[in-house]
Amino acid sequence: xxxxxxxxxxxxxxxxxxxxxxxxxxxxxxxxxxxxxxxxxxxxxxxxxxxxxxxxxxxxxxxxxxxxxxxxxxxxxxxxxxxxxxxxxxxxxxxxxxxxxxxxxxxxxxxxxxxxxxxxxxxxxxxxxxxxxxxxxxxxxxxxxxxxxxxxxxxxxxxxxxxxxxxxxxxxxxxxxxxxxxxxxxxxxxxxxxxxxxxxxxxxxxxxxxxxxxxxxxxxxxxxxxxxxxxxxxxxxxxxxxxxxxxxxxxxxxxxxxxxxxxxxxxxxxxxxxxxxxxxxxxxxxxxxxxxxxxxxxxxxxxxxxxxxxxxxxxxxxxxxxxxxxxxxxxxxxxxxxxxxxxxxxxxxxxxxxxxxxxxxxxxxxxxxxxxxxxxxxxxxxxxxxxxxxxxxxxxxxxxxxxxxxxxxxxxxxxxxxxxxxxx
Amino acid sequence: xxxxxxxxxxxxxxxxxxxxxxxxxxxxxxxxxxxxxxxxxxxxxxxxxxxxxxxxxxxxxxxxxxxxxxxxxxxxxxxxxxxxxxxxxxxxxxxxxxxxxxxxxxxxxxxxxxxxxxxxxxxxxxxxxxxxxxxxxxxxxxxxxxxxxxxxxxxxxxxxxxxxxxxxxxxxxxxxxxxxxxxxxxxxxxxxxxxxxxxxxxxxxxxxxxxxxxxxxxxxxxxxxxxxxxxxxxxxxxxxxxxxxxxxxxxxxxxxxxxxxxxxxxxxxxxxxxxxxxxxxxxxxxxxxxxxxxxxxxxxxxxxxxxxxxxxxxxxxxxxxxxxxxxxxxxxxxxxxxxxxxxxxxxxxxxxxxxxxxxxxxxxxxxxxxxxxxxxxxxxxxxxxxxxxxxxxxxxxxxxxxxxxxxxxxxxxxxxxxxxxxxxxxxxxxxxxxxxxxxxxxxxxxxxx
Numbered sequence: 001x002x003x004x005x006x007x008x009x010x011x012x013x014x015x016x017x018x019x020x021x022x023x024x025x026x027x028x029x030x031x032x033x034x035x036x037x038x039x040x041x042x043x044x045x046x047x048x049x050x051x052x053x054x055x056x057x058x059x060x061x062x063x064x065x066x067x068x069x070x071x072x073x074x075x076x077x078x079x080x081x082x083x084x085x086x087x088x089x090x091x092x093x094x095x096x097x098x099x100x101x102x103x104x105x106x107x108x109x110x111x112x113x114x115x116x117x118x119x120x121x122x123x124x125x126x127x128x129x130x131x132x133x134x135x136x137x138x139x140x141x142x143x144x145x146x147x148x149x150x151x152x153x154x155x156x157x158x159x160x161x162x163x164x165x166x167x168x169x170x171x172x173x174x175x176x177x178x179x180x181x182x183x184x185x186x187x188x189x190x191x192x193x194x195x196x197x198x199x200x201x202x203x204x205x206x207x208x209x210x211x212x213x214x215x216x217x218x219x220x221x222x223x224x225x226x227x228x229x230x231x232x233x234x235x236x237x238x239x240x241x242x243x244x245x246x247x248x249x250x251x252x253x254x255x256x257x258x259x260x261x262x263x264x265x266x267x268x269x270x271x272x273x274x275x276x277x278x279x280x281x282x283x284x285x286x287x288x289x290x291x292x293x294x295x296x297x298x299x300x301x302x303x304x305x306x307x308x309x310x311x312x313x314x315x316x317x318x319x320x321x322x323x324x325x326x327x328x329x330x331x332x333x334x335x336x337x338x339x340x341x342x343x344x345x346x347x348x349x350x351x352x353x354x355x356x357x358x359x360x361x362x363x364x365x366x367x368x369x370x371x372x373x374x375x376x377x378x379x380x381x382x383x384x385x386x387x388x389x390x391x392x393x394x395x396x397x398x399x400x401x402x403x404x405x406x407x408x409x410x411x412x413x414x415x416x417x418x419x420x421x422x423x424x
Numbered sequence: 425x426x427x428x429x430x431x432x433x434x435x436x437x438x439x440x441x442x443x444x445x446x447x448x449x450x451x452x453x454x455x456x457x458x459x460x461x462x463x464x465x466x467x468x469x470x471x472x473x474x475x476x477x478x479x480x481x482x483x484x485x486x487x488x489x490x491x492x493x494x495x496x497x498x499x500x501x502x503x504x505x506x507x508x509x510x511x512x513x514x515x516x517x518x519x520x521x522x523x524x525x526x527x528x529x530x531x532x533x534x535x536x537x538x539x540x541x542x543x544x545x546x547x548x549x550x551x552x553x554x555x556x557x558x559x560x561x562x563x564x565x566x567x568x569x570x571x572x573x574x575x576x577x578x579x580x581x582x583x584x585x586x587x588x589x590x591x592x593x594x595x596x597x598x599x600x601x602x603x604x605x606x607x608x609x610x611x612x613x614x615x616x617x618x619x620x621x622x623x624x625x626x627x628x629x630x631x632x633x634x635x636x637x638x639x640x641x642x643x644x645x646x647x648x649x650x651x652x653x654x655x656x657x658x659x660x661x662x663x664x665x666x667x668x669x670x671x672x673x674x675x676x677x678x679x680x681x682x683x684x685x686x687x688x689x690x691x692x693x694x695x696x697x698x699x700x701x702x703x704x705x706x707x708x709x710x711x712x713x714x715x716x717x718x719x720x721x722x723x724x725x726x727x728x729x730x731x732x733x734x735x736x737x738x739x740x741x742x743x744x745x746x747x748x749x750x751x752x753x754x755x756x757x758x759x760x761x762x763x764x765x766x767x768x769x770x771x772x773x774x775x776x777x778x779x780x781x782x783x784x785x786x787x788x789x790x791x792x793x794x795x796x797x798x799x800x801x802x803x804x805x806x807x808x809x810x811x812x813x814x815x816x817x818x819x820x821x822x823x824x825x826x827x828x829x830x831x832x833x834x835x836x837x838x839x840x841x842x843x844x845x846x847x848x849x850x851x852x853x854x855x856x857x858x859x860x861x862x863x864x865x866x867x868x869x870x871x872x873x
Contacts, residue, residue, distance in 0.1 A: 059477075251494075
């Protein structure tokens, strides 16, 4: 056992000790309860050091580095990713800056087939989840809408009780979207939505898409690697991306883009933007594997314990606040949505942002907040939870972080606080 | 151009740059060596042009920014990131004499900047603002990645790419002006419309300073709507005055000659009365700030390490200011030195420079002895590798195709930056003389495989 609150590994084992773990993250602001690994991830000191070694190697003799060292190092990282996600061939794996970039590459590739394909009809569609990440939605707007494509947004329920609700809604929306003979060229499906955060049953949804004749399926798994197991063959999509710096301990920033069918044009598009850059964040995967293997069960052990802990903490918070989780444990990865007391009066996205800032500045708690608007037909009578915190658990978290959040919210409730009180 | 920091009220200044600067202490030779002690000391590093350099002081500044982010990324994102990029943009505005800071976006490198301009052109084709057969004109010696980009974006959209062949070796800028004018005329014949001109300020290989001001004027006279100057090598190398040059777009890398770490560049987009143009420039990586203008879009392209973009202020106040006459002094001395050294090399080898001194920046093209038998790009690359491995000299070599046996086919592109010492070039001189004495030819390198 390693790195769990007060337990130290057995003497003689090579597992990381509590104090080594604290040391690995001693660069984190010690005054903050950092409950938001989901947004920006984290990077242990060992990996920062590895990155700096690569960086200095580049600066030392850049010509030699580019001619001899860079490609083999990137290839090594790509092979490790290939293994982690069960891809068939390493040439199916490219490394880009982040999932946002991967989305832009896929969309640009799709758009050029939109405009050049002889089968293209104006009004052909792309399908995304209503909860798709904001940046990806904008990317779809920038590329697809602009090329004359239609965008279908699939509304999924939240709070949600089971994966089957999602499958049902998705199937319905797809059928509706296809009515009038509209052809769906591209489906963008999150593996783990960002806000609100739930695990989407991607394997089932991909199958539905195939059955309904969707041309291309792109899974945005930005949060996924290091959070839950990924088997791209089993999932069966055409493209899959995930950030290495969120849950896989790489420094900012790197992501992989898996493409089932390698395409010269796709690679050309991607490299057309690239040029000279600092690749060091992409090169430390070997050291990351070493790091995770210092934990009992390696990355699988880490994922399992993060999940168990975040569910436990979520239930603790919901218990203390008299609220509920937004999704059942099996739909949570290392993140969970926990309802905030309704009396806090989160009534808009802006309220959520302001409350988040208030928690950061006055309570030193860093946690993102989701505003869930009442649906049509839902009575807005203050009995519906409109605010959820998205708590994360990563190896550096301690129970105290969550007690601080719990107590901060209780204090706000006791003081009669509402978001309306926060200044603009 | 002044290197003074503009003041901007309300800017959040990171701890790193808050030092109240007294008179900057002139840098001593041993401090200078120390600043670059991370360079491989066994190598004669004569290729600043390819990857630039970064002094130890700036590496340290970059680390500070990186750690600030890692310490509390949410706080950094909400409170520090944008003001820090703004400081960089304000500095660039001053350095290049732009009118407004919102004409300046910071991107990864000149290649990304080119992609932004080219993607915009593609959309113009797609929306039928441009028509199939409309053309883009660029230099034959344009940088490889930019050429590839142009062909990828433009040709695929139905556009035509015209390449201007420039003479090399060359004796004066007027040769360039007349070739350009000629090719433009031919390109426009049959009523073809040229929509975009891409002109290098300093070509990469072979490296010469292009008379961009004159070429931009010619383009305007010929009704070319948009002009993009690729000054990848320019900032910190030669003077840049974007208003005087008069182009619509201008890009340069900060990590080549302006001491920033890899990698950062700026893209200047002249404010125009044509709203369609300024509203419609987008970064290819779309994120939350899509539609808020290119500078804002470029400031956030997803979670990244933006630290290389944050340290220009430290470059100017903690490094460049320690040199006599600041960046202008550095540029002037680099140029003088590289010309002096080029003349030394050609004298020793019995060859010639590829361009006159006034067309050299901090780089110069130096003819290699013809007996070395450089007969292809492949030979040039192999010879470069041979020089690196056997003589520990790092210098890129350009192959120029000829149709006779006595013309010079190989040119070394030598760079001079503040860390260079004359011994670097003596080593190169002696290496080449040894190869000549040994009867070496590039054909021999093939046989070694």
